Amino acid sequence: MKLNRMYSFLKADIDEIEKELEVAIESESLLLQEASLHLLQAGGKRIRPVFVLLSAKFGQYDINIVKNVAVALELMHMASLVHDDVIDDAELRRGKPTIKAQWDNRIAMYTGDYIFARALEYMTSIKVPEAHQILSHTLVELCKGEIAQIEDKYRFDQNLRNYLLRIKRKTALLIAVSCQLGAISSGAPEEIHRRLYRFGYNVGMSFQITDDILDLTASEEELGKPAGSDLWQGNITLPILYAMENPDLKSKIERVTEYTTPDEMKEVISSILATDAIDRSHELSRRYLDRALKDLEHLPYNRVKKSLKNIANYIGKRKY
Amino acid sequence: MKLNRMYSFLKADIDEIEKELEVAIESESLLLQEASLHLLQAGGKRIRPVFVLLSAKFGQYDINIVKNVAVALELMHMASLVHDDVIDDAELRRGKPTIKAQWDNRIAMYTGDYIFARALEYMTSIKVPEAHQILSHTLVELCKGEIAQIEDKYRFDQNLRNYLLRIKRKTALLIAVSCQLGAISSGAPEEIHRRLYRFGYNVGMSFQITDDILDLTASEEELGKPAGSDLWQGNITLPILYAMENPDLKSKIERVTEYTTPDEMKEVISSILATDAIDRSHELSRRYLDRALKDLEHLPYNRVKKSLKNIANYIGKRKY
Numbered sequence: 323m324k325l326n327r328m329y330s331f332l333k334a335d336i337d338e339i340e341k342e343l344e345v346a347i348e349s350e351s352l353l354l355q356e357a358s359l360h361l362l363q364a365g366g367k368r369i370r371p372v373f374v375l376l377s378a379k380f381g382q383y384d385i386n387i388v389k390n391v392a393v394a395l396e397l398m399h400m401a402s403l404v405h406d407d408v409i410d411d412a413e414l415r416r417g418k419p420t421i422k423a424q425w426d427n428r429i430a431m432y433t434g435d436y437i438f439a440r441a442l443e444y445m446t447s448i449k450v451p452e453a454h455q456i457l458s459h460t461l462v463e464l465c466k467g468e469i470a471q472i473e474d475k476y477r478f479d480q481n482l483r484n485y486l487l488r489i490k491r492k493t494a495l496l497i498a499v500s501c502q503l504g505a506i507s508s509g510a511p512e513e514i515h516r517r518l519y520r521f522g523y524n525v526g527m528s529f530q531i532t533d534d535i536l537d538l539t540a541s542e543e544e545l546g547k548p549a550g551s552d553l554w555q556g557n558i559t560l561p562i563l564y565a566m567e568n569p570d571l572k573s574k575i576e577r578v579t580e581y582t583t584p585d586e587m588k589e590v591i592s593s594i595l596a597t598d599a600i601d602r603s604h605e606l607s608r609r610y611l612d613r614a615l616k617d618l619e620h621l622p623y624n625r626v627k628k629s630l631k632n633i634a635n636y637i638g639k640r641k642y
Numbered sequence: 643m644k645l646n647r648m649y650s651f652l653k654a655d656i657d658e659i660e661k662e663l664e665v666a667i668e669s670e671s672l673l674l675q676e677a678s679l680h681l682l683q684a685g686g687k688r689i690r691p692v693f694v695l696l697s698a699k700f701g702q703y704d705i706n707i708v709k710n711v712a713v714a715l716e717l718m719h720m721a722s723l724v725h726d727d728v729i730d731d732a733e734l735r736r737g738k739p740t741i742k743a744q745w746d747n748r749i750a751m752y753t754g755d756y757i758f759a760r761a762l763e764y765m766t767s768i769k770v771p772e773a774h775q776i777l778s779h780t781l782v783e784l785c786k787g788e789i790a791q792i793e794d795k796y797r798f799d800q801n802l803r804n805y806l807l808r809i810k811r812k813t814a815l816l817i818a819v820s821c822q823l824g825a826i827s828s829g830a831p832e833e834i835h836r837r838l839y840r841f842g843y844n845v846g847m848s849f850q851i852t853d854d855i856l857d858l859t860a861s862e863e864e865l866g867k868p869a870g871s872d873l874w875q876g877n878i879t880l881p882i883l884y885a886m887e888n889p890d891l892k893s894k895i896e897r898v899t900e901y902t903t904p905d906e907m908k909e910v911i912s913s914i915l916a917t918d919a920i921d922r923s924h925e926l927s928r929r930y931l932d933r934a935l936k937d938l939e940h941l942p943y944n945r946v947k948k949s950l951k952n953i954a955n956y957i958g959k960r961k962y
Binding site: 349350351353354405408427428429431432433435436439440442443445446449451454455457458459461462464465466468469470472473 | 669670671674747749751752753755759760762769771775778779781784785786788789790792
């Protein structure tokens with residue numbers, strides 16, 4: 323099933339959010355407008371807005387209120403991608419040149435800042451103080467995750483705990499909070515918004531592990547960037563950590579730098595694929611996914627629950 | 643009179659804020675901690691916290707509430723400085739290497755993001771929705787100002803309007819909002835917090851124009867960076883705009899690039915100083931200062947008003 327078929331009853335609302343995203347990044351500065359639009363049109367799954375809307379269905383759903391949270395969270399995600407590409411020195415995202423590649427690092431930095439400030443503007447329409455506290459804590463954690471990613475680059479002696487904390491901060495928390503804030507902004511009870519937070523966290527962990535697997539197993543066409551980009555940039559992901567349990571492979575992997583040639587990288591990747599690293603990574607991703615599905619069991623029965631279940635399954639098992 | 647003598651009755655509270663700033667930037671990441679502390683210890687006048695506290699005196703002053711606003715606004719100012727130094731490729735700030743010089747642009751970007759996220763955390767303790775709306779609008783404007791500064795670099799055909807809008811966005815608004823939010827967070831009536839906003843805006847404009855004058859007239863020791871840095875970086879400030887009204891001087895100024903040598907720059911600066919550009923700039927700064935002082939007349943009489951007046955005069959007329 324295609325992703326957007328899983329929440330077809332939300333189509334009109336999702337379309338409205340897509341339009342609002344374009345309004346949000348409008349700017350009298352041509353440079354800013356172009357850079358932001360470039361990012362927006364590169365697409366993306368809009369997972370966070372979808373989770374915001376679905377979670378809001380557990381309370382008094384009002385698209386005019388919840389829309390602002392959905393737009394804010396997608397904008398924050400976009401802003402973090404722009405800054406992320408600066409850190410990773412990434413040339414391509416979703417098959418298109420990154421802002422830092424098409425313009426430069428400084429433009430990318432301020433485009434990110436601008437999109438982020440616009441996100442905050444949207445959030446101010448939500449009058450529940452708790453929502454803002456949750457979000458600001460998440461943002462602090464997100465930054466810590468980004469800094470950790472810089473500090474941990476090419477640090478081949480890191481452990482599973484480092485990795486899990488990093489992806490929690492970098493990915494899972496914002497998805498968790500998308501679910502939670504959707505529910506809070508529609509006045510859903512605490513028990514439900516906490517449960518949705520857990521669900522989002524577990525889906526987010528599963529999602530990121532799958533992403534890290536695909537970086538090694540998918541083709542350049544599917545990824546929109548060269549395979550093995552993570553390792554090239556020094557990001558030590560789960561499959562790489564597992565593969566390094568083999569001492570010979572470890573010393574091979576430790577020799578990777580940003581100057582490793584594409585042919586050398588292909589060789590390293592096939593050595594990793596020859597181990598059980600991918601299978602074990604899938605297993606851990608699956609475990610988070612199972613937990614997410616279990617979290618859903620505790621929620622009231624409605625058609626939304628089915629959508630969340632389908633999306634979670636899709637995200638945890640997607641091929642690219 | 644020294645600046646901190648103008649609000650000596652606030653000394654205990656200012657000390658508390660200084661301590662809180664150190665707490666705010668604590669981080670388990672050594673890198674983040676060092677970079678932020680480096681910035682904090684470089685000092686600064688802490689003008690924004692002082693304005694927050696003084697303005698709060700027009701309402702029900704509670705240091706435990708208003709402290710959070712003061713810390714948040716100083717942190718936001720610090721975060722914007724870090725990103726600003728990336729844009730300007732600045733090596734020195736207040737006589738110390740910038741974060742981007744001592745570490746690199748990427749660390750500077752995330753240190754800024756982190757400090758900013760921490761600022762948001764402090765702000766969430768304020769439960770007045772209006773305060774958050776005002777702040778988020780200001781942040782959007784601040785980003786527009788930063789982007790305009792990039793777009794306008796070495797654009798010698800810009801006019802006074804471009805310049806005034808840029809310094810409004812880059813400097814004056816955050817000072818205006820420091821005053822306004824101090825008042826709002828202590829429950830001061832609308833008439834007063836709007837007046838304090840106007841006061842802060844006018845002081846901020848006067849402050850930035852004075853800053854731009856000093857960049858040409860003060861010594862390298864006083865500035866903590868080479869004189870003429872603005873022009874070197876392509877930032878066309880008020881005295882430069884005035885000086886370019888002379889066609890011969892204009893063509894000389896237009897030849898400035900980042901590769902201009904220190905000797906050549908000295909020559910350009912003395913040509914500018916030989917015109918009435920500095921006097922006219924002082925005149926405009928003075929006009930904003932007068933407006934600020936006029937704004938104060940409409941406020942209730944208390945000792946705070948005298949402090950604000952002294953600080954405004956100090957800021958508008960300071961020598962470095």
